[in-house]
Amino acid sequence: MPYPDRVDEPPQGAAPGADEGPSGPASLSPANMADVARLAGVSIATVSRALRDVPGVGESTRRRVREVADQLSYVVSPEASSLSRRETGRVAVVMPRMDVWFYSMMLGGLERGLRAEGMDVLVYQVPGPAERGAFVRDLPARRKVDAVVLAALPLSPEQRDRLDLLGVPLVIAGGAARGLPHVDVDDRAMARLAVEHLLDAGHRDIAMVRTSDTDDTTWDADLLRVAGFRDALAARGVPERSDLLVTEPWAIDAGTKALDRLLALPQPPTAVFAYSDELATALTIGAWRLGLRVPDDLSVIGVDGHPTAAVMGLSTIDQQVELQAATAAEITVRLVRGVGGERSVRVPHVLVTRGSVGPPPAR
C-alpha cells in the first residue's frame, strides 16, 4: 500500500460511459508536491525550491526532483501557488468588444506582450453603458488578477475612481486618463496631419465624416479629432463650413450614407477626412459604385492603419495599434513587478500615403 495517506477521490465529474483518455499515467486527481517529494525522497519544501529554481538546493537533488516531477507529469497548482504567493499571474483586459478591428488588434498585441512575460490574460467584454455600470459596480475581476488593462473603455472619472477598489494597478490602453498610467496617440495631431495633407494637395472644401454611438457615450478620440480637423483649417485660414462636418449613426455602411449626404450639398467637398479607415473604406466603395474616381474626383483619407485600407489604396494616419498594445503590456508588467519606468507613453502616428489623395478636380 504505497500511498496510505490518500483515500479520497469520489468518481468526480465524468459520466460512467465517458472517455477517460487513452493516456495511462494520468491518474485522476493529478500529482501534487507531496507525491513528488515522496518519490524523490525529499521534503515538500525541497521540491518547491527545486522546481522554482530558487537557490539553496543541491544540484543533484534538483535534478532528481525534476526527473520525478516530469515522470509524474507534475505541474504546480496555480491556485495553491497563487493562494500562497498572493499573486495570480493573470491580467484582465477589458474592452467594449473584441470583434472589431481596433480591439482585436489591441487584444492580440496585449496577449502577446503579456504572455511573453509569463502572464495569463483574462478577457472581459463590456459593450454598453449598462455593462460598464455593472462592471464598475460589481468589479467581477476583483481578486482574480494582478493588474487590469482598460482598452479604450469610455469611463467617467467617478467610474475610474471606483476602480481603485480593484486594489491592483490599472493601465489605460488607447486613451488617456488623468493620473492613471496610459498609452495613447495624439488624436488631435493625427487629425490635423490628415487635414493638412489634404490642404497641401490644394483642397479647401474638406469634409469630415464621423459616426455617433447608439448610446450616449462620448469618445475622447472623437472630440479630439474634430478639434484637430478645425485646427488645421484655422491654421491655414480656411473658413469652416458647418455642412461639411457630417455625423452618421454607426453602421457598417455609415461611410456610404455620409457620402450621399455630402454629394447632395450645393457645394460638395473635394476631399474627405474620415474618422476611421472603416468609414473611409465604406465611403470610397460608395464613391466607386457611383462611378466616382478616387482621387481624381474625390480625395479620401482615414485614420487607423486598417489592413483593408491597404487593399483599397487608401491613405491613412496609422495609429500603430500593435505598438500601443505592446507598450501597454510592458507598462503593465512593470507595474505588477513594481519596477520603475515611464508610466505613460504617447505612441507616434504615421502618415501613410497610398494614392487616395490628389489635387482637387478642376472646376
Add this chain to the structure above:
Amino acid sequence: MPYPDRVDEPPQGAAPGADEGPSGPASLSPANMADVARLAGVSIATVSRALRDVPGVGESTRRRVREVADQLSYVVSPEASSLSRRETGRVAVVMPRMDVWFYSMMLGGLERGLRAEGMDVLVYQVPGPAERGAFVRDLPARRKVDAVVLAALPLSPEQRDRLDLLGVPLVIAGGAARGLPHVDVDDRAMARLAVEHLLDAGHRDIAMVRTSDTDDTTWDADLLRVAGFRDALAARGVPERSDLLVTEPWAIDAGTKALDRLLALPQPPTAVFAYSDELATALTIGAWRLGLRVPDDLSVIGVDGHPTAAVMGLSTIDQQVELQAATAAEITVRLVRGVGGERSVRVPHVLVTRGSVGPPPAR
C-alpha cells in the same frame, strides 16, 4: 486591539510615492471570511454557506452576513475557493491569432456565452507550427481551467491526443475532430452551394481562389471547400479547368493578385468563387480599380459573412460565426457541469445574395 490575529502585511508592492487611491475603506490585504465571520458574530462556515446561497442558513443570519460582507466590500478569494472546490471557473480559448475577423468574432462570441454562464475566459494565441508544438508539449493551460476550447486550431491527431493530458473537457469550435465534441459548418456544402449559385446564373468558366499558408499547415476547411467546388462542377457536368483553381500565398491583397493571374489567362473566368470574403473583397477591389464592373463583367461570391462584404455588396455564404461561438460556449458549459446533451453540432450556413453575382457577359 480588535484583530490580534493579523500581524503580517509588509508594505508590499507600491513604491513609497505611489498613489494609494482616495478610497479610504480599502485597507491593504482585503478582508477574508474570518473578518466577515467575526463582525457578523458567526462562524466561517456560516459565512461561506450564506454567501453561496446554499440552504441551511437562517434568513436573518444570511442577511446579516450579507450586510457585513458588502460593508467590508468583501469578495470570495477565487484562488482559495478554487483550491477547495477543485474547479477554476475558467475556460481557456486557444486560437492561432485573435486579430483577424474570424477569430475575433469567435472569441467575442465565446466570451459572451461563457461569461453569461459565470465562467471567465483565458486566452491563448498560438500562431504557427512552432507555437502549436510548444503549446501541446508544455500544456501551459494545465490546471488553470475547467475546459479548453480550440478555435479553428489546426492540430495533428497525435497533438489532439496529447491534449488529453489537460484532464479537462476539450471542445473544437469552427472545425471537426473525430471523437471530440465540436461545432463546425459544412465547408464542402457551403462551397457547393456557392458554385451552384454561379452555375445557376449561367456561368461555366468558374474560378476558385484560395490562399496558402506561409508555413506548411493544411486546413481542413480549405480542402473541403475545394472538394465542394469540384462537386458542384461535376454535378452539372462542367469540366474542371485546372488553370482556374489559383492559390496565392497569403497576403492582405492576395485576392488582387489572384485576379491578375486569372485575367491573364487565354480564357479568363466569368465568375470567381473565393475561399473567403476577405479574398473576395480584395479581388473585387482589384476588379474595380481595373475598371471592371461587378457583376456585369465578373461575378464574385465569397464565404464568411464578413461585414465588409456587406459594404461591398458581395454575395457570400454566411457561416454564422457568432452562432458557432455561442453553440461552442453552450457545449463547453454543459461538459463542465457534466450535464448531457449534444456533444457536437453542425451550424447551418446561409446564402446571402447581394448583387455581386449576375449572368455572364455576352461574348
Add this chain to the structure above:
DNA sequence: TTGTACGCGTTATCAA
C-alpha cells in the same frame, strides 16, 4: 440552523 476541524496544494519562516 450553526459550529468545529480538516483538507485543498503551495510558499515561506525558522531550525537543524
Add this chain to the structure above:
DNA sequence: TTGATAACGCGTACAA
C-alpha cells in the same frame, strides 16, 4: 543544503 510547520482563504463532512 534540507526539513518541519505555519500560513494562505475557503469548502465541507461531521457533530452539536
